[in-house]
Amino acid sequence: MPRLITLFSGSSGNCHYIRSESTEILIDAGVSARAIESSLSEIGTSLRNIAAIFVTHEHVDHTRGLEIIAKKFAIPVHMTTPSAEALIKDENAALNAVLVKHTPIYSAKVGDITVSSFIAPHDAACCVGYRVEFPLGDATHKIGIATDIGHVESDLIDALYGVDECIIESNHDVSMLMTGPYPYMLKRRILSPNGHLSNDDCGKLINILAQSGTHAFMLAHLSRENNYPPTAELTAKTALSAYPNIRIAVAAPSTPTEIYI
Numbered sequence: 001m002p003r004l005i006t007l008f009s010g011s012s013g014n015c016h017y018i019r020s021e022s023t024e025i026l027i028d029a030g031v032s033a034r035a036i037e038s039s040l041s042e043i044g045t046s047l048r049n050i051a052a053i054f055v056t057h058e059h060v061d062h063t064r065g066l067e068i069i070a071k072k073f074a075i076p077v078h079m080t081t082p083s084a085e086a087l088i089k090d091e092n093a094a095l096n097a098v099l100v101k102h103t104p105i106y107s108a109k110v111g112d113i114t115v116s117s118f119i120a121p122h123d124a125a126c127c128v129g130y131r132v133e134f135p136l137g138d139a140t141h142k143i144g145i146a147t148d149i150g151h152v153e154s155d156l157i158d159a160l161y162g163v164d165e166c167i168i169e170s171n172h173d174v175s176m177l178m179t180g181p182y183p184y185m186l187k188r189r190i191l192s193p194n195g196h197l198s199n200d201d202c203g204k205l206i207n208i209l210a211q212s213g214t215h216a217f218m219l220a221h222l223s224r225e226n227n228y229p230p231t232a233e234l235t236a237k238t239a240l241s242a243y244p245n246i247r248i249a250v251a252a253p254s255t256p257t258e259i260y261i
């Protein structure tokens, strides 16, 4: 049975699990291999069943577990070439042996799942989001994943348009960030066009996607210091007030959070 579960979310680490009828993949592996294995066992599976890992970008909150997973499980890891080069400095790294490097815009098929990348504006060597598609009944099921996005541009909307479910960054409440404890430079980085997406900007994006037919959203990559889950959820609900049947979940930092497909 197909499933969509965020295992870990936020600056302490990100990892999402997607399963079609026959194939299981991860998007990002930003916590330890051990933590991912234990979370997967909670949902009834294991790294042994994962056919591939697709990485959004090289930042440690998306890549922390990759080297040990490569050593122990040899799961193919798909990432863009600029991001892989920024991540891997050691030519003996086990990750080299399992790495599948791609141009920034690419498409790859693993089992019955097709994964296509799109550019996410963020201060990494190359940050991408993913559109994941697989057959379900007579139709093609479509899932979008876009975390670590500084701002929303038309290419990003085009890439996510018409997905059934979408994981979207809802990083911070702007007033909490502005009045919070972060140093000025870090606040500027987060608010910049290549930083992270605010609750308000997430609301605007999910409103557009709701019009395209998306019926469930997972709010993800919430800042622990500059956001509260109920604040993010309320902003999203307000943005979707014309769509009372759309489901919203808020991804917990380290507890599996599922959106039912």
Ligand SMILES: [Zn+2]
Binding pocket: 057, 059, 122, 124, 148
């Ligand atoms: Zn990042």
Ligand SMILES: [Zn+2]
Binding pocket: 010, 011, 014, 059, 061, 062, 148, 221
């Ligand atoms: Zn991140």
